[in-house]
Amino acid sequence: MARKSLVSVVADDLLDQIIRGSLAIDAGLPSEAEIGDTHEVSRMTVREAMKTLQAMGVVRVVSGTGSFVNPVARWTSLDAVLRVAAMGTSDLDVAVQLVEVRRMFETGAAALAASRCTEQDLQSLATQLDLMSDAHLRGDVDSFVRADLAFHDVILHASGNVILGVLFEPLTRVMAERRAETSSVIEIQTHAIVQHQGVLDALRAGDPESSRKAMDSHMDQTLADLRHYVLHSRAN
Template sequence: MGRRTLVDDLVDGLLEDILDGKLQPHAALPPEADIAKAYDVSRLTVREALKALRAQNILYVKAGRGTFVNPTDNWTGLDAIFKAASHDNGAEQVAVGLIEMRRMVETGAAALAAKRHTPEHAQQMRECIADMKRFHDSGDLDAFVAADIAFHDAVLKASGNPFVRALFAQLGQLLYVKRRETSAVEEIQLHAIDYHQKVMESILSGEAELARRTMDEHMDQTYRDYERYVHHAAS
C-alpha cells in the first residue's frame, strides 16, 4: 500500500463533508483558496484533490460557474460508492447490493463455466469445497472464508472471461468483510458447503442453463441466510 499524500487526505475530507451533508448535492464548492485555508494545504493540492473527485464523478464542473457536488447515484468510484452506501447505518444496503451484483455476474459466469471448464478448474473447485468442510469442522473462520472466496474465483476462472475476475478483484476486501460477517454463523457455513457442491456438479454437467439456475438458487440462499441470521439478528 502506497504512502498517503495530502491530496488523499483532502479527497477523504471533502468526501466526508459531502456524506455528512455539509456539502449538498448540486451545491457549489467554496473557492480553491477557501478550501486551501480550511484544510491548511496549498492550492495545488486542492486542484489535484478536486481533479480526483471529478474523475469519480463525485464533483462536476459548470463552465464559468464553478465546481458542484454530484448526487451519489452519479458517482463511479467504487470506494466512494461503498462509503456512501455504508454511511449513516447503510450496511444493509451494501450487503444486499453486493448479493444483487453477485447474482447478475456469477450466474452468467457459471453458465460460461459449464461450457469452458477444464479438469484443472474442476480440481480447484473440489479442493475448495474440501477445505471449506475441513475449516468448518476445525472452527477456522478466516480459512473458511478464504476457501469460500477461492471457490467462487475458480468458477470465475472457469468462465474464461478475464474481465469478470478483474471486476471482482476491485471488490475483494469488501467481499471478504461481508463473507466473514455471514460465515460467522455455523448454519450459513453448512448452507454454503451444500450449495457449492451443487454449483460444482451443475457446472461439471456441462449444462449451461442448469449451472446458471443453480448459481441463482445459491444467491437466493445467500440472501435468505443474510436476512435470517444477520440482518434480523442485528435488529
Template structure:
C-alpha cells in the same frame, strides 16, 4: 507523509464528511481556502483532493459557481459507495448480492460449457479448504476458500472481462462474506450449495449450473435476512400464510 499520500488522506477526510452528511448533495462546499484552513493543509493540497474526488464522480467543479457533491448515482467509486452504507451492513451485502447474482449465474453457465479438469480440481481444492475451515471454525480461512471457489468460476469462463468486473468489489465482498460466514448455519448452507454448483459444472449442463448458482444466491439472501437482520415482516407474513395453507 508524501504529497500523494497527503492528498489521498485529505480526499478521504472529505469523503468521510460527505458520507456523514456534512455536505449536502447539489449544495456548494466551502471554498478551498476555508477547507484548507479547517484541515490545516495548503490550498494546493485541497485542490488536488477535490480533483481526486471529482475524477471518481463524487464531486463536480462548476467554474465560477463552486464545488458540489454529486448524487450517489453519479459516483463511480466502489469504496466511496461503501462508506455511504457502512452504517447498514445488511444493505451493502444485499446490494452486492444483487450484482453477484446477475453475473455469477451467467459465469456458472459458461463454466459448464468450458469446464476443464484443472478448473474442477480448483473447485475441489477450495471445497476441501472450506470444509477444513468450517470444521476448525476459522472464519477468515473459510472466507478465503469461498472467494477462491468463486474466483475459479469467474476465471473458468475464459472471458477476462468477467473477472475484471469483480476485481474492484473484492474488498467489499470480503467484508460482506466475513459478516455472514461467522454464522455456523450459513457456512453449512454455503458448503452444500458450493458442492451442488461444482457437480452441475462438472455435468456440463448449462441450465443446471445456472440454476445451482442462482439457488446459492437465493440461499445467501435468505440467510442474510434470517441470521443477519432477523426475519423481516414480509417473510413472517409469507411463512404464516404457508403454515395456514
C-alpha cells in the same frame, strides 16, 4: 510532500468521513478554511481535493452556498461505491445491490464453466469445498472465507473469459472485506456449504443451464441470509 499526494490525502479523508456517515448525505461539508486547518494544508489543496470528489460525483458544489454530499446513487466512481459496499454502513441498499451484481456475473460464469472446466478445475473446486467444511467444523472463519473466495475464483477462471475476470476483480476485493462479517454466522456457513455443493454437482454434470440455476440458487440464499442475519440485526 507533493501537492498531488496532499490532494489525495484530503480527498480520501473526506470520502472516509462520508462513507462512515460522519458527513451525512445532503449535508454541507466544512468550509475550505476549516478543512485546510484540520489537515494543515492550503486552500488551493482543499479546492483541488473538492474537485476530485466532484469528479467522482461524491459531492456537488452550489455556487454561493457551499459543497454538499450526494446520494450514493449519484456517485460515478466505482472505487468509491465499492468502498461504501465494503464498509456496509450508511447505505444498506448497497450491500443488496452488490449481491445483485454478483448474480449477473457469477451465474454467467457458471454457465460458461460447465462446458469448459477441466478435471483439474473440478478437483480444485472439490478441494476448496472440503476446506470450507473443515474450517466450518473448526470454527476458523478466516480459512472458511479464503476457501469460499477461491471456489468462486476457480469458476471465474474456468469460464475461459478473461474479460469477465477483469470486470469481476474489483468486486472480489469487496467480497473479501465483507465475508469476515457474513461468514462469522454459523447458519450462513452451513447454507453456503450446501449451495456450493449444488454448484459443484451441476458443473460435474457439464450442464450449463443447471450450473446457472445452481449458482442462481446460491445467490438467492446469499441474499436471504444477508437480509436476515446481517442487515436485519443492524436495523435493530
